[in-house]
Amino acid sequence: MRVVVIPGNGGPEVLTVENRPDPTPGPGEVLIGVAAAGVNFADTMARAGLYEDAPDLPAIVGYEVAGTVLDHGAGVDPATLPLGMRVMAGTRFGGYAEKVCVPVADALPLPDRFSFEQGAAFPVNYGTAWAGLLGYGSLRAGEKVLIHAAAGGVGIAATQIAKRTGAEIWGTSSPSKHKAIKAQGVDHAVDYTQKGWEKSLPKMDLVMDAIGGESLKRSYNLLRPGGRVVAFGASIVLPGDRKRLSAAIPQALRMIRGFNLMDQMGDSKAVIGLNMLRLWDDRGSLEPWITPLMEMIDDGTINPVVSDTVPFDNAPEAHRIIAERRNIGKVVLVP
Structure with a gap:
């Protein structure tokens, strides 16, 4: 699979696209084929070396994705998130990739009215x-x-x-x-x-x-x-x-x-x-903050706004848009 990697600290130009082995879902996880990955300001700080919680480099960052379910790990009820279902998920790093594994508790069905890009702007x-x-x-x-x-x-x-x-x-x-x-x-x-x-x-x-x-x-x-x-x-x-x-x-x-x-x-x-x-790590899931939002999705309150959709191959531009405050809404990467 193709991934966007931060090989070392620096400006947006350090972001590179590499090929990595496809991941295999572990117990309690689902494998998602990523259609869109959200870009957050924390990602740009991780790249610059200013984010304490960033993974060790080289690293694949990215907190949220939207895509389709490709596989289930052991212990996952296939009826919960069936193969092929459109989902959005929190990824706890690793989102800048064509495929990512996440705990089933951190994935939820993508509303019909949301595009994949909007789904990546939600969690x-x-x-x-x-x-x-x-x-x-x-x-x-x-x-x-x-x-x-x-x-x-x-x-x-x-x-x-x-x-x-x-x-x-x-x-x-x-x-x-x-x-x-x-x-x-x-x-x-x-x-x-x-x-x-x-x-x-x-x-x-x-x-x-x-x-x-x-x-x-x-x-x-x-x-x-x-x-x-x-x-x-x-x-x-x-x-x-x-x-x-x-x-x-x-x-x-x-x-x-x-x-x-x-x-x-x-x-x-x-x-x-x-x-x-830190809250996510302590509670073990984003569920305490995501569940209260479901009513707001249903009543139409929540309408994610996507500012820019940027291909993996142009990932540095996604970080520049964020760092230079050019966006109105969410910047997302697409494979």
């Missing part, structure tokens, strides 16, 4: 959005929520879920993306490129922050008493298409130094860290 993005907004952020109807990077995969997922919840939504993006994020449900589009943009905003009940660095303190200051910041990324430490330590180190230090707990208690504010990979 991680929507699981993260649900966990941040509802699982840990406790968003309620009528509350004010600020979603950073509202045009990204998680940003659009969070907007759709927050809109269903009945929240009033502010979303940050560059001005060229404002029309797109409003179409997804953002009530107030914010141009983060303007200095002092935060000064015109009201106090927030919840902020979804994937930017990290200095943005976290700004998000915290935007909270009203009882407000919550959910920190689930650090895109600011990878500002371009290659690793830049001169830019990354100061921003990373701002996060390491943390917050004053006495101030947090006095202000009655919360800062919540969210790492879906």
Whole structure:
């Protein structure tokens, strides 16, 4: 089978296509023929050497795929996910491949109205959005929520879920993306490129922050008493298409130094860290964050937006699109 490999740290150009033996499903696993693989910001950080949880190099990354069931491992009831069924799945690395084995608990039927590309945009993005907004952020109807990077995969997922919840939504993006994020449900589009943009905003009940660095303190200051910041990324430490330590180190230090707990208690504010990979490892499955989303698929709330579909052979371009913030929605790779 063909796979996209990170042979060593570097810019997008290090991504290479190689041939590897086909995998065989182990007990409790299904083999999926991959039609589309999601690209996440964590993949670009792994390539740059800035992602602590990345596998050792050379590595095949990729957290989510959509495709068809090709085989079952021992102990899997064939009636659960029959051969040939269209599925979407969390892959816990290895998704940038023509075939991948996953635990049966991390695969689920692909809705008829979803394309394979949309299926590859679902597990991680929507699981993260649900966990941040509802699982840990406790968003309620009528509350004010600020979603950073509202045009990204998680940003659009969070907007759709927050809109269903009945929240009033502010979303940050560059001005060229404002029309797109409003179409997804953002009530107030914010141009983060303007200095002092935060000064015109009201106090927030919840902020979804994937930017990290200095943005976290700004998000915290935007909270009203009882407000919550959910920190689930650090895109600011990878500002371009290659690793830049001169830019990354100061921003990373701002996060390491943390917050004053006495101030947090006095202000009655919360800062919540969210790492879906650690949660996935601890629970053994994505099921706790995926199951609550099924109702939202059924009622039409969830509509994954695919920005770019990129062939394996042009994988470096997929990473450039993400790193340069050119996407509106999800970037996916196709074999």
